[in-house]
Amino acid sequence: MSHWLITGAAGFIGANFVRLAAGGAGARLVVLDALTYAGNLENISDLIGDGKVDFHRGDICDEKFVTDLFARYRFDRVVHFAAESHVDRSILGAGPFIRTNIHGTAVLLDAARASWKARTGNHLFLHVSTDEVFGSLQPDEAPFTEDSPYRPNSPYSASKAAADHLVRAWHHTHGLPTIISNCSNNYGPWQFPEKLIPLMILNAFDGRELPVYGDGRQVRDWLHVEDHCRALLAMLEGGRAGRTYVVGGACERANIDIVQRIAVEVDALLGRPAGASAKLLRHVADRPGHDRRYAMNAAVLQAELGWRPRHDLESALPAVVRWYRENREWADRIRSGAYLDYYEKQYGARA
Ligand code: NAD
Ligand code: TYD
DSSP states (O other), X not given: OOEEEEEXXXXXXXXXXXXXXXXXXXXXXXXXXXXOTTOOGGGGHHHHHTTSEEEEEOOTTOHHHHHHHHHHHOOSEXXXXXXXXOHHHHHHOOHHHIIIIIIIHHHHHXXXXXXXXXXXXXXXXXXXXXXXXXXXXXXXSOOBOTTOOOOOOSHHHHHHHHHHHHHHHHHHHHOOOEEEEEEOOEESTTOOTTSHHHHHHHHHHHTOOEEEETTSOOEEEOEEHHHHHHHHHHHHHHOOTTOEEEXXXXXXXXXXXXXXXXXXHHHHHHTOOTTTGGGXXXXXXXXXXXXXXXXXXOHHHHHHHOOOOOOOHHHHHHHHHHHHHHTHHHHHHHHHTGGGGHHHHXXXXXX
16 A cells, blocks of 8 residues: 655645545555644644544654654655745744755755665655745736746745755756656635735634735745645655646735735625724735735646646635634633644544
């Protein structure tokens, strides 16, 4: 039976990926996560309880832990999500980003290389990266493609760019079968509420301010997380080693428009008078070095692997707002910090 290692699966995209893969990949899913502030085992606890995934708490920077895991399971696929992922935190302090995103990726690459050297098989190391490595687009520039030059601007995107370069080098020098996926901004269930969309939804529910950085005219290309995960599954199935694939929703929206749209949805859901939540919107100091625009052209992925997004933001957003309402207790446990004890309560003392 095929064994997949999924790193960072207690985070937002990893958890959504595991849910999708557990439903149909026909592989044994082994999940590794350090459970940093961004990792919440509750996101996948039902799957662990059902025996659909094996969970291991550990750090991708820990060589012994990672090597032992490879020896135990003999993975043929690695899907690498684990990362420090929030730009604002990388501005406050880059250390954890350099450590996890760069060093941690190198540890995983070496473990895969050592484990796969002697074996022939259908091995693949899928590295999950971001559009932010390509920097910022001018309003009239064409969207990024697989050939766009790397121009990262934030400590976060620079650390992800470094990781992408390591993956590329391990393929070029050591022949490691790798794919790099560069995806645009995701939205959907289980997103940690420090990111724009869940933060604005939860603040609007509570009548708290909606803090828009600067003029709010920065543009992101939004993709539903399930579409991202389906793109990754398509790469695992039919992608070619050594390739990069660009993933995006062709859905460019200014932040301010997203926030106003969320305000409308929250008013409708909670039965507030029209315009009530929009009054919570505040322009606050801009993010230093804030990238103005990201956009992706996923034509190669569409042509080679037949992938198409199934969700569009306009029709998906009401369901996402409803999800955060229906999962209010999940969000409350994050906001109160209670989620940090989840692992200990379920599995005893910290390893
Ligand atoms: P997230 O912050 O929600 O989750 C990251 C997960 O990694 C957490 O569960 C955390 O505990 C774990 N982790 C962190 N450091 C670790 C370490 N040293 N060892 C083991 N586990 C560790 O992030 P996300 O939004 O789910 O993003 C997942 C990946 O996708 C990241 O690599 C990110 O760069 C990339 N990405 C994200 C987006 C987006 O819009 N969120 C878009 C494109 C690409
Ligand atoms: P974010 O969700 O942090 O993703 P990224 O920085 O990786 O694109 O932010 C999305 C956009 O929303 C980005 O342009 C910054 C902006 N933003 C705000 O205006 N206010 C906020 O409180 C946050 C968290 C983000």
